[in-house]
Amino acid sequence: MLRSHLGFTPPGRAPWQSGGMGALVGIVAGLIALLGLLVALGNAGYLAMLNSAARKKGLAGERTAVFVKEHSKAAAVTTGVAALGLLLTLGGSVPVDVLGAVLGAGGGLMAKRALDGTRNQLRSGA
Numbered sequence: 001m002l003r004s005h006l007g008f009t010p011p012g013r014a015p016w017q018s019g020g021m022g023a024l025v026g027i028v029a030g031l032i033a034l035l036g037l038l039v040a041l042g043n044a045g046y047l048a049m050l051n052s053a054a055r056k057k058g059l060a061g062e063r064t065a066v067f068v069k070e071h072s073k074a075a076a077v078t079t080g081v082a083a084l085g086l087l088l089t090l091g092g093s094v095p096v097d098v099l100g101a102v103l104g105a106g107g108g109l110m111a112k113r114a115l116d117g118t119r120n121q122l123r124s125g126a
Helices: 022-086 094-124
Strands: none
Touching: 022 094
């Protein structure tokens, strides 16, 4: 039986029913989950950078250090969710790839919101 990657679609079947779209869905889902993981890692890295700067300032940076400590758990969770999403996209089946893309995108979106909130709160001096 010829496979769809050879350009052959069995008679009576649409091209997306021949199995050729599964690889494309996997690639797109993997890219979405990878982007979400990069955003989540960016949020965690930003908090780590803030924590390092706060520690160097001693008592003057205590308020920022407490802020970072409160938000580091959320950063760890969003990074974990995005990493799980990326791992799920390696599964090979389309439903699992879609679930991985949703988890990766969700983790990245929550991390982006947390990063924006952190930056706004520190800019306002609160």
